[in-house]
Amino acid sequence: MKSPIKISIRELVEFVFKEGSIDLRFQARSSMTIGTRLHQKLQKEYKEGDEKEVFLKGEVLSGDVLFQLEGRCDGIHYNEDEVTVEEIKSTAKKIDFIEKGSRVHWAQGECYAYLLAKEKGLSHIGVQLTYIEVETEETKSFQQTYTIEELDRIVTGILEAYTPFANLLLTNEENKMKSIEGLAFPYPAYRKGQKNLAGAVYKTVIESKSLYANAPTGTGKTISTLFPTVKAMGEGRSKWFYVTAKTITRTVAEEALLLLEGEGLSHRSVTITARDKICFKEETICQKEYCEFANGYYDRINGALIDILTNESIITRTIIESYAKKHTVCPFEYSIDLSYLVDGVICDYNYIFDSRVSLKRLNDEGKNDTTLLIDEAHNLVGRGREMYSASLKKSDFSLVQKLYPEHGGLNTSITAVLKSFRRIKKEDGKAIRSEIDEELLDSIMIFIEIAEKNLGEGGREWPEEFMQLYFDVISFVRISNLFSEEHRFVISRSSDDLEVKIFCIDPSKLIKQVAKPYHSSIFFSATLHPFSYYFQQLGGGEEDYRFLIPSPFQHEQWQVGIHPISTRFKDRERTLPYITHSIEETFNGYKGNYLIFFSSYAYMQEAYDKLNKASLDADIIIQAPNMIEGEREAFLGEFQSDRERPVIGFAVLGGIFSEGIDLKGDRLKGVIVVGVGLPQPSLEQEIIKDHFNALGMNGFDFAYVYPGMNKVFQSGGRLIRSEEDRGILKLIDDRYLTPKYRSLFLEEWKGYRVIT
Structure with missing residues (x-):
């Protein structure tokens, strides 16, 4: 049997x-x-x-x-x-x-x-x-x-x-377990520190613990976490989720699975792509009258599931799209249905950590048998703050009221909300409060009740403005249920509007709460640095494992220089000519492809305009805001080792080109980072600073220095990607020579020279 x-x-x-x-x-x-x-x-x-x-x-x-x-x-x-x-x-x-x-x-x-x-x-x-x-x-x-x-x-x-269907699942499970028994690491030898990381992950999964691992670039984090997690399946752990913030790192995970498949692994995984990105239709309208892939979906989905699980193993976006067209089923819902049936899922953070879109059918028992692999975990701090915050604007309610002046019940409920907004605006109270305004919340709840009754009426199309307001209000109420001492109720007044925001200062408890039902959680990144900061912000506790390993590369592979020029906002106009000259000097001294990172689009554009392009025998390209996937690929595609003229790419710190990309060998000769990456001063950053100051910590470091330096570490990490790589890293800012910043330097950057 x-x-x-x-x-x-x-x-x-x-x-x-x-x-x-x-x-x-x-x-x-x-x-x-x-x-x-x-x-x-x-x-x-x-x-x-x-x-x-x-x-x-x-x-x-x-x-x-x-x-x-x-x-x-x-x-x-x-x-x-x-x-x-x-x-x-x-x-x-x-x-x-x-x-x-x-x-x-x-x-x-x-x-x-x-x-x-x-x-x-x-x-x-x-x-x-x-x-x-x-x-x-x-x-x-x-x-x-x-x-x-x-x-x-x-x-x-x-x-x-x-x-x-049961026979198919059982056959796949039997083949998987047999293949895991003899599964070997897919490389002839482990890199420096790699075997220790893989061992730490395996031990963590077997013992049902959490691990926080700082594994520098070159460690091979993806294979070092996936391989031991898959091996642990042989001990009865049946599922894993590999979650990340970037599309490129999802591709790296798929490539790691291909390597394991080459070693004989029989195992099924699916990559989830966002609904709007994978939708076949011009507009994402999930109704049978508009979309043939939605029409009759449940009549065809069983055949589609059996077909793909019989014939495919690493189910990527391309494969999902192919089978979805073959069976005329919605590709997004198809991938979601598959996610409950496969051994591993590759997806964005929000499918686990954001209650608005998390996988609802994954019950506590399923979670208890599932390992979370959280890649580039440093990104989860900022994303956590976003996921556990919500805001509303008075003007959005006013607009909807103007659209429906004749709609009695709806109009009355909005009037009550606007009354609460006007009262808050007139009050002399603080802009930052430790409690939510209950009167506003009560009026919002009444608005939801009336809005839902009206939205449920058939035969009427409601405009985008109304639907967006409804979803914003639902999100606001959902976050209000999470409100704690790590949140603030923030009031932003202007002459013609008022915004209220439930702002999450510290997401650590909520991240830990989400991860707790899972069998095991592995938080890993090349830049959980400083480690104590990220360990705290990601919900680490005394019972959790910690793992830090040195870079597998030699210090000599980096040629690090610090050029102490001020990049502070007040000095930028004066120092910009010195900075562009420094860029030109570095390129002309060490010809090759370069990435140059700036703290903002505006600063980057100013430098690009000031650059003496005639003195550079290179093609200069610049990152544009909101680049689509094809434009990103074209940008990276310019970085080739056999170019007649080198390419210099201008990019933004913390942006799409500052992490998760591999430009090995002569594809990248140097990286120049202009500034220390400090977030722009804002009310929210000041709230973070004050919160941690009140807890006896250095609030400025938590709000500004650590997040800023993480962007620098990520950008600098693009330079050396293999044992053969050599390159130039130039850091332009006088603050890099202060004791605080020098103490934060990565070990491999400490042999720097000062450029005068």
């Missing part, structure tokens, strides 16, 4: 019976909360002796496959000798239009009833399917009684329909 396969009843019946189309017309974002409340309302009416939220499980043999079924039924009613399983479904539909109940809902109740009847030795049992209308809270119930023999036939039929 094959290994047993565990499956939730809901997952089983949805696979077999779900049909129809994707339709992402408006759905109340509070629907899950409303659904829970309505379930609880009905369950409170249960008589004494009845049960609610009952976990059921049991084993059923279908052919040579043993299924371990489990799930939580909404309720069990006991009435003398009669036992009835109840399945409750909240619905936005009018109750009058529901005539007999959905087959998928009946099947769910029938499976629960079968497990309960077997457990209690019942010869017959009832199933009650209850629908509750969201708006009116009216209910309609359907009841049916089954013999145990009838339920046995129904459940057997469901499992027979699922068995071909």
